[in-house]
Amino acid sequence: PAEAVALPSSPATENIAHRGASGHAPESTLPAFRLANRMGADWIELDVHQTRDGELAVIHDKSVNRTTNGQGAVKNLTLSQLKRLDAGSWFDATHPKQTVSYRGARIPTLEEVLLSQGKQGRFCIEIKEGLPVGVEKQVLDTLKRHGLLPRHQPERVMIQSFDPHVLKRIRQSHPRLTLVQLIHFREAGSLSRPGLQQIADYADAIGYHQRRMERDDIRRAHREGLRIHAYTVNRKKKMRQLMDWGVDAICTNFPDRLRDVKRER
Ligand code: G3P
Ligand code: CA
Numbered sequence: 001p002a003e004a005v006a007l008p009s010s011p012a013t014e015n016i017a018h019r020g021a022s023g024h025a026p027e028s029t030l031p032a033f034r035l036a037n038r039m040g041a042d043w044i045e046l047d048v049h050q051t052r053d054g055e056l057a058v059i060h061d062k063s064v065n066r067t068t069n070g071q072g073a074v075k076n077l078t079l080s081q082l083k084r085l086d087a088g089s090w091f092d093a094t095h096p097k098q099t100v101s102y103r104g105a106r107i108p109t110l111e112e113v114l115l116s117q118g119k120q121g122r123f124c125i126e127i128k129e130g131l132p133v134g135v136e137k138q139v140l141d142t143l144k145r146h147g148l149l150p151r152h153q154p155e156r157v158m159i160q161s162f163d164p165h166v167l168k169r170i171r172q173s174h175p176r177l178t179l180v181q182l183i184h185f186r187e188a189g190s191l192s193r194p195g196l197q198q199i200a201d202y203a204d205a206i207g208y209h210q211r212r213m214e215r216d217d218i219r220r221a222h223r224e225g226l227r228i229h230a231y232t233v234n235r236k237k238k239m240r241q242l243m244d245w246g247v248d249a250i251c252t253n254f255p256d257r258l259r260d261v262k263r264e265r
Helices: 030-038 079-083 089-094 110-116 133-145 164-173 185-190 193-200 215-223 236-245 255-263
Strands: 014-018 043-050 056-058 123-126 157-161 178-182 205-209 227-231 249-252
Touching (some): 014 030, 014 227, 043 110, 043 133, 056 133, 110 123, 157 164, 164 178, 185 205, 193 215, 205 215
Parallel strands (some): 014 249, 043 123, 157 178, 178 205
Antiparallel strands (some): 043 056
């Protein structure tokens, strides 16, 4: 049978700012999310964890150790304890050439991030593997309260996860929400056609590690009606290559670089 061809390269490749403009400002803080917006990101990507008192904090790691001056697991700290931590000084220390200081930046709540992006903000929310099931419900409730469930065109939310169970549950409860199945680095090469078809039953897109992505992966995903995103791409040369191949979205710490590459076209 004739093979379907890849979709043409599109300047419309979406620009997803990974943990905000995290190459320029401390990841997962309001300055990083606001900067992403100014740098032309179409979406901001973020991760959530639940605090001891049941609030949703926006932070990538399970613990505050790497990105703040505190110690401990988010789930063992209350929101007010988190709010006392400095989530910016580590970035100043690791970027000595920066002229701006981010000292005193705080860990935001999901609600604060949603509000920080104004009425046009678009959010790619990752739900990590192994979080209590209540977290995803709480994320959805928060989105609903903010009028962000997909009544909008263009849509303002997508949910991504490495855990298919999370996505399958959300597909059941919110069938119109855009869902992205993230594929682990080690699993990328082993995705068969039936494997992709299974994913297409509950998700709209797959997210591939950029180093594992081949031109053929894009073609094969499109053939099954799946969009395909690449994470996390920081070099312009790689961005150009993936766009030439027809990738649908690129997740990057440098949304300004992707904006510039898109402008070349
Ligand atoms: O977009 C995919 C990416 O966010 C997954 O990796 O570890 O940065 O959350 P991580
Ligand atoms: Ca993430």
